[in-house]
Amino acid sequence: DSCAGIGEDIIYIYNGFRILAYSDGGETRITAIELVSDAVSTPEGIEIGDGTDAVIRAYGVPSNRDGNVIEYESCGVRLRFSFAEGSVRSIKYLLSEE
Numbered sequence: 271d272s273c274a275g276i277g278e279d280i281i282y283i284y285n286g287f288r289i290l291a292y293s294d295g296g297e298t299r300i301t302a303i304e305l306v307s308d309a310v311s312t313p314e315g316i317e318i319g320d321g322t323d324a325v326i327r328a329y330g331v332p333s334n335r336d337g338n339v340i341e342y343e344s345c346g347v348r349l350r351f352s353f354a355e356g357s358v359r360s361i362k363y364l365l366s367e368e
Contacts, residue, residue, distance in 0.1 A: 286310040305361040312349070312361060320358045323353050 277294040284308030284312035288368040290302040314328040324338060326332070329349070338353045343366055350362045 291298065302361040316351070316358065316359070316361065318358050321356055322353060325358065 277292055280291040280293055280298065281287040282291065286305060286307040288302055288304045288306060289302050290304065290355075293297050305312070305318065308317045308319055312328075315345075316328050317327055322340070329342050330357050332340045333343040340351045340353070342349045346366045348364045350360075350364060351358050352360045352362070
């Protein structure tokens with residue numbers, strides 16, 4: 271069941287990434303794509319384990335930076351990098367909240 275209480279949360283697990291989706295019974299929508307290992311990287315070559323400097327070199331000035339999270343936003347998509355001890359721990363593509 272969905273943590274929101276309506277419908278169903280679905281997680282598709284692949285080698286190095288997960289696709290998070292939501293179904294209300296009639297339609298399934300992707301809500302996020304999360305890279306979780308260095309088996310895959312972003313098109314710009316950033317992967318799990320890279321440092322903060324590498325992310326900023328690849329993507330430029332972040333749209334948002336809060337603690338251990340750096341976000342970039344473009345064309346209705348947010349790209350979120352979460353860090354621990356200066357290294358990327360997860361990379362997540364999310365729909366922008368509008």
